Amino acid sequence: MAMTERIRKPPTRMPRWTVWTKKRRMKGWPVDSKVVNEFHADRFQKEKMRRTKRMRMVRRKSLMTKRMKMKTKMEKGKRTKMKSVGRRKNLDMMEKLMTMKMMRMRMRMKECGADCAKFQKSELEYKFNRKALARPYTSKHSWGRTYGEHKRHLEFSHDQYKELQSYAQEVGIFFTASGMDEMAVEFLHELNVPFFKVGSGDTNNFPYLEKTAKKGRPMVISSGMQSMDTMKQVYQIVKPLNPNFCFLQCTSAYPLQPEDVNLRVISEYQKLFPDIPIGYSGHETGIAISVAAVALGAKVLERHITLDKTWKGSDHSASLEPGELAELVRSVRLVERALGSPTKQLLPCEMACNEKLGKSVVAKVKIPEGTILTLDMLTVKVGEPKGYPPEDIFSLVGKKVLVTVEEDDTILEESVENHGKKVKS
Template identity: 50%
Template sequence: MDLMDYIRSSPRTFIIAEIGQNHQGSVATAKELIKVAKDSGADCVKLQKTCAKEKFTKSALSAPYVGPNSWGKTYGEHKDYLEFSADDFLELQAYAKKLDIHLTASAMDEVSLKFLEDIKVPFIKIGSGDSNNLFLIEEAAKSGTPLIISTGMSNMQTIEKIYKLVSKYHKKFALLHCISAYPTPYDSVHLKVIQEMQKKFQDIIIGYSGHELDLHVTVAAVALGAKIIERHITLDKAQKGSDHSCSLEPNELQLLIKQIRDVELALGEPDKEIRKCEHACFEKLGKSLVYSKNLKVGHEIRKQDLKVKVSIPKGFDPLKYEEILGQKLLKDVVEDEAVHVKHHHSL
């Protein structure tokens, strides 16, 4: 069973803790974040893998990059500082395996895609920045490795194009509703897109990658049917870097996952029936049919002879009151006495 089959068949939401580049270029910090994700109950941690010269033009890499979040004088130096080597990835992959949590990465270019395929990650992520990169998406689809594709900065026509392209090769992929704003204002989230994607793409998994502040919108995405949830994580929101402010600190990640698991339990099944936990309340407050007045043996019961009250002991179910009408009493009864089958002919 590949990962997509597992996610599809599991009653549990698959939760990805997105480290991204919040590791600050430190393998040790990345390990801390992997441990946080595992301890919080996440299913997977995700990094980013980039070959800078494949993703960026020479002019983009040589552009000055100054500011509070910069790790270098140029954008190229900044990206190099935050990029893990192949050996770093293998070390982190081995660490995650030891902790029994999945580890993968977003492939930011075709060189990085090949690397991730070679180290056999459980799935490859295609980020929103590449939602219009049909070259990369097709190469990823050809590999046969399961894919999770974010759809930020895309309209439905683009998403349909992605769906058709990947479907030419396999159905082992998921689409995540996503808005690429950090943080995302609540009025820009549009969670109803999840339901629309579920209708349009019924044979694949639909999930949600959130960049909003707080937790409740992500929990609502689960209630709407998102089978995969992705949120950024950090050790400290105040750390240097543009993603930290809309990332979850360890206590928030733990609380989010608890809330998601609670909602999964609460969603339950679509069949409505009296649940075991309601029995005590029914015994205390559940209504019964009672007689509205004193009545003599042989009296033919009319609707005005009946009332519905809490009764001890319980009597006849008020939902079935029509079965009582027209029946003759076999005994005298008094006001407020609970109605019982044994009181009537033909019941």
Template identity: 50%
Template sequence: MLLLDILDKKRTDGIYIIAEIGQNHQGSMDVAIKMIYEAKQAGCHCVKFQKSNLPSKFTRSALERDYKSKHSWGSTYGEHKEFLEFSYEQYRILQAYSQEISIDFTASAMDMHSLEFLAELKVPFIKIGSGDANNFPLLEKAANLGIPLVISTGMQSMLTVSKIVDIMDQANHKKYALMHCVSSYPTAPKDCNLQWISILKQRYPHLIIGYSGHELGITITKAAVLLGAKIIERHFTLDKSQKGSDHRCSLEPNEFRSLIRSIENFRFDTVKPEDILGLLDGGRDLEEALDNNGREKCILDCELPCRSKLGKSLVAARSLKKGHRLQRADIAIKVSEPSGLSAENFFDIIDKELAIGLNEDEPITGASMII
């Protein structure tokens, strides 16, 4: 399998292409099957879905909040997500069809239950999306399962990235890649910060670095490959004009085909940014995408809406009394409404004493604890 060969450094010439079907299937198995077929025809190596167990990923109030958007499939966010979620049985059908036509099949594990389910399905690798890159217990568990991982780093600081690497090291897990990603839909060229691919490569020369892009078009993704990204993930759609948050920044089958054809014709390893502009005949957009203004990887302003909608918080895993000292099992990591302390603080609050009682799913904030 190409991805494993890339992770094992047995192949330095191939680029692994993931078609992120995500929730672009509109809740329809027929559409999902057609998308898998089209992704295979376009030359993609893998189709990827997003698996959530809704009460594990979201607090009750996050599921109950109104979701008024032209992209909404329900009146609450929970109804919307329920409409787009395939069952375990449906996943098995999609996996079997992918096997039949020889395309890799996987999903992002968006909570512990989904991680366990995907491990049971024996997918070739599990994706950890940007929303869970700071979900350290999920990363620990995934690493300890020994399954190859592809971990996105959107909405995260460099400090969080270094913690991800520490967690993988502690578990002695070596089969994983980090994806440069900006969680803004679509990402404006000036926010793409493609040079962070080079920075990740310099900082972690032993790791495979990839790119999960949300920009419009394919030129910036081609530049990511020239900068050394070995795994490419783009959202896939049959028609960009459809209802749904991700269609606009997705690629249609012909665009994927054209991206893959270009990548196959690249005959260089890593190219200097100044040469990429000439090679790709790039204009202003590419220039902006390649310029990170000397910035260290950080959480970008354009990512704040996504972080506030889908970023994970620390919440009470069960009802807890005032005065209780927090233990690992007391803390769950969920999308919470309102939000609590950001998930990357998980280890910092263990053993802290609660200043107030908390009900299950209530956010844990600075004010919840005696410091």
């Protein structure tokens, strides 16, 4: 196949002046040298003016940028200030809502039949050291980045406690709190609470116990996380200073599993400390175990309550909602009535059943007048009329009958010589 060779043509060269002139004409610029000089001078002047104007614009823009930055900083400061004020307002609103929520809860407690509403009071700097308050707290139940922030969010102020106490008086329910440190106890003492609650975390805090006992108010002492030896020491410390106190069997877990409740400790406390009341502080779900504690003799019953178990917080799931609390109170009152008296006797309510089904001693055979009774002459049946009760059958043996007793007749009191009918008591 034949190949055609491309032939390159040499470039057409034009004189430099011609090229320059052609370009200027294409742009519409002058070609004459005199006019060109004037044109360039005018162009240079215009370019200088444009540059000056551009520089002014740059400076103006720079100045505007600086002003904008300053304005932004000022606005940011205003926003920060407004944000902090808004946060304070939000916190105030949250505090009011929490107080209202607690008031609502106290009212529900009263409606459910509870005797006392108990809170927890802490003065955080006296309960925790600085490192404990500063430690990170990343739990799903946390209300702050550190444990201190978390606790401060939850802690009520002194004024709020006074407000809650006043409201409790209005609705007619006792108001108190667990003093979680010595300063908290001082505050509660000033509030004139009816009794001090000692939380499980302070039960082995012997200096705290001594100072609290010396206040002279009744004490309710929980025993979670403690051993029996520790509880014996607590008894020996508190008893000489303040005899008006009680122990609560408690296991510190939320929620508490049934196998860790150990209700038998209540009976053991009753044996070891017979001169003080024994109670139960429960963290389990439901009410059955608490009712069982009352049946075992618990004189004080403490349970956590909530308006909603799904709320944020580690103990809401182990708390009772108002309906459950009402059912617990009804069940406890029922058990208290059912415990009754330790005296065993025939009760008036049993008389109808005794008349209908109570048995008597009857003649197994015909017994002639003057016969000395033997056991094989007697048997026990539901008889009419009522005669000697079955428990008297052995005492009838050897007695003489005064009248003839037909077979299957009841042995009556007047039928037997010198034998009075026993009355059940």
